[in-house]
Amino acid sequence: MNEMWIILGATSSMARAFAxxxxxxxxxxxxxxxxxxDMRASAxxxxxxxxxxxxxxxxxxxxxxxxxxxxxxxxxxxxxxxxAVFVGSMPxxxxxxxxxxxxxxxxxxxxxxxxTFLQMIAPELEQRGGAQVVGVGSVAGDRGRxxxxxxxxxxxxxxxxxxxxxxxxxxAGGHVVTVKPGFSDTAMTWGLEGMFLVASPEKISAxxxxxxxxxxxxxxxxxxxxxxxxxxxxxxxxxxKKMSV
Amino acid sequence: MVWKTSHYxxxxxxxxxxxxxxxxxxxRHLTQLSKETPAxxxxxxxxxxxxxxxxxxxxxxxxxxxxxxxxxxxxxxxEVEAGxxxxxxxxxxxxxxxxxxxxxxxxxxxxxGCIANDVxxxxxxxxxxxxxxxxxxxLLQNGSSKTVTPKNKGLFMATVGGLGQTGxxxxxxxxxxxxxxxxxxxxxxxxxxxxxxxxxLDGSRSTYSVGWIDATARGKSLGRGIxxxxxxxxGLVPTKPKARSVPFDAPGFALAAPIVRAFNGAYFxxxxxxxxxxxxxIGDFFFPLDKINNWNKLxxxxxxHQFQCVLxxxxxDTLRSMLEKIANSGLASPLAVLKRMGxxxxxxxxxxxxxxxxxxxxPNKGRAGALxxxxxxxxxxxxGRIYFAKDATAKPETVRRMYPELKKWAAIADKADPDGHLExxxxxxxxxxxxx
Numbered sequence: 001m002n003e004m005w006i007i008l009g010a011t012s013s014m015a016r017a018f019a020x021x022x023x024x025x026x027x028x029x030x031x032x033x034x035x036x037x038d039m040r041a042s043a044x045x046x047x048x049x050x051x052x053x054x055x056x057x058x059x060x061x062x063x064x065x066x067x068x069x070x071x072x073x074x075x076x077x078x079x080x081x082x083x084a085v086f087v088g089s090m091p092x093x094x095x096x097x098x099x100x101x102x103x104x105x106x107x108x109x110x111x112x113x114x115x116t117f118l119q120m121i122a123p124e125l126e127q128r129g130g131a132q133v134v135g136v137g138s139v140a141g142d143r144g145r146x147x148x149x150x151x152x153x154x155x156x157x158x159x160x161x162x163x164x165x166x167x168x169x170x171x172a173g174g175h176v177v178t179v180k181p182g183f184s185d186t187a188m189t190w191g192l193e194g195m196f197l198v199a200s201p202e203k204i205s206a207x208x209x210x211x212x213x214x215x216x217x218x219x220x221x222x223x224x225x226x227x228x229x230x231x232x233x234x235x236x237x238x239x240x241k242k243m244s245v
Numbered sequence: 246m247v248w249k250t251s252h253y254x255x256x257x258x259x260x261x262x263x264x265x266x267x268x269x270x271x272x273r274h275l276t277q278l279s280k281e282t283p284a285x286x287x288x289x290x291x292x293x294x295x296x297x298x299x300x301x302x303x304x305x306x307x308x309x310x311x312x313x314x315x316x317x318x319x320x321x322x323x324e325v326e327a328g329x330x331x332x333x334x335x336x337x338x339x340x341x342x343x344x345x346x347x348x349x350x351x352x353x354x355x356x357x358g359c360i361a362n363d364v365x366x367x368x369x370x371x372x373x374x375x376x377x378x379x380x381x382x383x384l385l386q387n388g389s390s391k392t393v394t395p396k397n398k399g400l401f402m403a404t405v406g407g408l409g410q411t412g413x414x415x416x417x418x419x420x421x422x423x424x425x426x427x428x429x430x431x432x433x434x435x436x437x438x439x440x441x442x443x444x445x446l447d448g449s450r451s452t453y454s455v456g457w458i459d460a461t462a463r464g465k466s467l468g469r470g471i472x473x474x475x476x477x478x479x480g481l482v483p484t485k486p487k488a489r490s491v492p493f494d495a496p497g498f499a500l501a502a503p504i505v506r507a508f509n510g511a512y513f514x515x516x517x518x519x520x521x522x523x524x525x526x527i528g529d530f531f532f533p534l535d536k537i538n539n540w541n542k543l544x545x546x547x548x549x550h551q552f553q554c555v556l557x558x559x560x561x562d563t564l565r566s567m568l569e570k571i572a573n574s575g576l577a578s579p580l581a582v583l584k585r586m587g588x589x590x591x592x593x594x595x596x597x598x599x600x601x602x603x604x605x606x607x608p609n610k611g612r613a614g615a616l617x618x619x620x621x622x623x624x625x626x627x628x629g630r631i632y633f634a635k636d637a638t639a640k641p642e643t644v645r646r647m648y649p650e651l652k653k654w655a656a657i658a659d660k661a662d663p664d665g666h667l668e669x670x671x672x673x674x675x676x677x678x679x680x681x
Contacts, residue, residue: 013270013309038271041326045312048337187270187309191249 002052002079004028006070006121008059008114009087011035013186014136016042017201018084021209023051028077032059032070033087053077061087061113062105071121081125084134084208085114090151090188103150110154115161122168131174132212135162139180139220142229146244166217177211178218179204182225197222247278248303255294256541258548259609259637260670262298268306272326272415278305279413280388283666286413288328288355292362293551294637295670296408305413307357313337314416321421322380327357327414332532339427339527344477346378346422350582352532357414362634363406363595365586365602367453367475367531373589374597376405378420386412386661395591403657406592408633410658410667410678426479429453429530434520435513439468439565443601446585452476453530455584459509460568460577460605461502468568470583471516475530490538494545500608502575509579534580544608549578550637552620553604555586555596556629563627564601567620571605574616580606593654594677596632604635614638633671641676655680 005022007015010031019029023046031039031046031054039056046054057073060066074081089109096102118133125131140148141155159178166176183189183198199222207221220226232245248265267284269275278284284303291297298304307328315324321343325334332352334345349364358364363376372378381394384404391412395401404411432451436442442456451474458470498504534540541549556563571577581604588599607613617638624631630647631639645651655678658667665678672678 011271016270035271035273037273041272041312041314044314048313048316187268187274190268191247 002028002077004030004053004074004077004079004081006030006032006074006081006083008032008061008083008085008117010042010056011038012086012188013201014181014184014204015084015086017205018086018134018208019046019054020049021202021205023047023049023054026050026052027082028053030055030057030070030074032057034058034060061109061117064113064116067117067120070117071124074121075124080130081121081128082132082134083118083121083125084136085118086136087114088136088138088151088155090148093146093148093150096150106150107154107157110151111158111161115158118161118165122165125169125174126172129173131169131172133162133165133169133174133176134179134208134212135159135165135176136179136181136208137162139182139225139229141180143233143240145240175212175215177208177216179208179211180218180220180225180229182220182222182228197224253290253298254548255297255637256291257293257550257609257637258541258544258546259550260295260298262295262300262670264299264301265303266306267303268309270309272310275305275307275310275413275415276385276388276390279385283387283662285409285667285669286327286357287409288358289330289353291351291354291358292633293635294633295674296362296633296636297358298670299668300670307355307413310415311355321423322418323421324416324418325356326416327355327360329356330354331356331359332528332535335527335531336427338421339424339477342423342426343421344424344527345375346372346420347375348531349375350532350534352528352535356417356419357409360405360414360417361407361409363590363592363597364634365597367455367584369589369597370449370454370585370587371452372422373587374406374591374595376591376595377589378422379405379591380418380420382417383415384412385415390415399653399657400661402592403654403661404592406590406595407654407658408594408669408672408677410672411661412667424477426477427527428478428480428524429475429527430478430522430524431473431475431530432520432522433516434472434474435516435518436468436470436472438465439561439568442468442470442472442583443561443564445472446583446601449474449585455582457512458568458581458583458603458605459513460571460581461506461509461575463569463572467572468565468583469513470581471513473530477527478524480524491540491542493542495543496545499543499545500578505577505579512579544578544606547609549609550607550613550617551580551604551635552607552617553602553632553635554620554624554629555598555600555602555632556624556627557598557600560600560627560629563623563629564603567603567623570616570619574612576607576611576613576616578606578608593650594633594648596630596634598630600629633675636671636675639675641674644675644677651677652680
């Protein structure tokens with residue numbers, strides 16, 4: 001059967017690796033984001049790697065009006081529709097401390113924007129059945145900490161939203177995977193200090209697809225972040241509040 | 246973050262560099278870098294010496310700009326970002342009946358690197374060098390983008406084989422060649438001495454041919470080896486063994502002379518008298534060492550050199566005396582290659598010329614430096630060349646005797662990059678940009 005993945009935030013290296021992999025598996029892709037030139041290059045790459053259809057579409061998490069044309073385009077395709085969300089923004093916490101008004105943007109990019117999109121497309125997904133949704137959250141959403149709690153709280157909201165959506169889509173034969181990557185080797189982390197056990201976008205995308213196939217609900221990638229976060233979340237709050245991790 | 250302070254090295258690990266690396270993921274970021282902080286572009290750092298290094302300076306890592314921008318299945322014209330790797334292109338297109346016209350000995354080499362070194366492959370005698378199959382390329386010079394085709398003769402010839410000195414190669418249109426499929430039939434035959442080896446290389450009519458040479462053999466076995474001739478084919482693919490790694494630096498004795506001699510002897514005798522033909526996945530033939538990740542660690546922390554020269558056809562005697570010197574030195578490793586080269590090349594500083602090319606690896610120890618100096622001098626005297634993609638030790642004055650068009654090249658590079666932002670450790674060591 002024809003399959004198509006709608007990929008939000010398609011310019012990120014993780015999304016690029018994901019799009020390439022599903023293209024190799026024979027899926028079509030709609031690459032959605034802001035840098036049209038860049039996404040057109042990626043779309044050509046996806047076509048070369050086997051995608052029957054690969055198109056670049058304008059998507060801005062902060063402009064809800066960009067959503068419906070994407071959904072209309074996807075609705076034209078027969079077969080199975082899937083959605084993968086890679087959007088989010090992570091300004092330095094210290095910058096946000098100086099400009100608290102930035103919080104709305106971070107929350108829109110990382111949570112409410114993609115959630116609105118998913119909410120709009122959910123009826124279409126329910127109707128077709130068998131839809132897969134991949135939502136990329138973050139280990140930062142597991143516990144608020146001094147270093148990036150604004151970004152973390154937005155991702156925490158997104159995690160909870162995804163859990164609810166999973167509850168909803170499961171009834172229609174669909175599935176939602178919540179992905180919590182640790183440190184990944186992307187433009188966002190290039191040259192940042194304090195990075196360790198950094199995973200390549202290809203590794204993360206392979207983990208995601210394995211989770212989709214096995215219908216996992218929540219995955220950490222690489223897997224050991226589950227244990228790292230297990231430790232971090234088990235520290236009692238009265239101790240944790242004095243720590244800087 | 247745009248910059249990451251990194252330690253990196255050439256493939257031979259003799260030369261090392263520390264400096265800031267940018268790794269753009271989008272074309273517009275590359276344009277911005279080229280405009281605001283011009284620096285040499287580097288790829289997978291498979292050059293052995295210092296062609297891919299800029300110690301105490303900046304460099305632009307191209308590996309994330311690796312997308313296929315277009316492919317025409319009727320003509321085989323492929324447009325691709327410069328960071329794309331040759332092996333990936335081969336893997337993708339061979340099942341569709343196309344291969345890069347020229348493939349170097351490692352599939353990890355990027356398209357940008359293949360152009361900047363005007364690399365050759367096991368079919369050089371048939372199809373020439375990589376640059377001869379470049380239809381056009383996009384060159385970034387201080388933020389402005391230029392399409393360069395062979396019609397822009399000066400700039401094209403200075404860019405192909407030009408070691409990245411005329412600008413950053415952003416993407417290229419290359420002509421792929423038809424192939425039969427993604428497997429290859431390889432026929433191996435023993436060559437008992439240098440004379441019969443050279444005769445067989447001269448007489449080979451195969452699309453691909455390459456010789457492994459036992460660089461430790463002396464006396465009447467001098468120059469013995471195995472000739473491999475190959476043609477792509479369509480059929481069953483043998484299962485591929487898993488990639489292996491060299492997890493740590495090997496101890497020094499791993500490549501001691503008696504061990505290498507014993508290994509080479511066994512490797513030679515592995516082929517029956519009558520020869521043998523086998524079917525392999527193309528990658529196993531074109532990129533035999535790529536299956537062993539980090540094989541360069543076999544040589545230990547001090548690293549290794551690869552000497553590669555090309556000698557004119559009439560210099561068989563020089564080739565013979567080089568092999569004698571190498572065998573007597575006791576320094577050679579099992580990795581040694583002898584190939585026939587045709588005249589094809591596309592740039593002012595291209596390595597290929599009609600004749601024979603010899604490549605031998607040496608661990609970086611003891612007399613290696615002195616031996617390399619001798620071999621370089623013999624090459625210059627014979628009217629041959631050494632290969633910048635491999636070189637780590639040559640001297641500016643020796644190189645000037647090998648590359649007669651250096652001056653022409655340097656003038657064009659100077660115009661393109663007047664402030665020398667694109668210089669690398671190699672261009673500085675060999676004083677290439679001064680031209681004279």
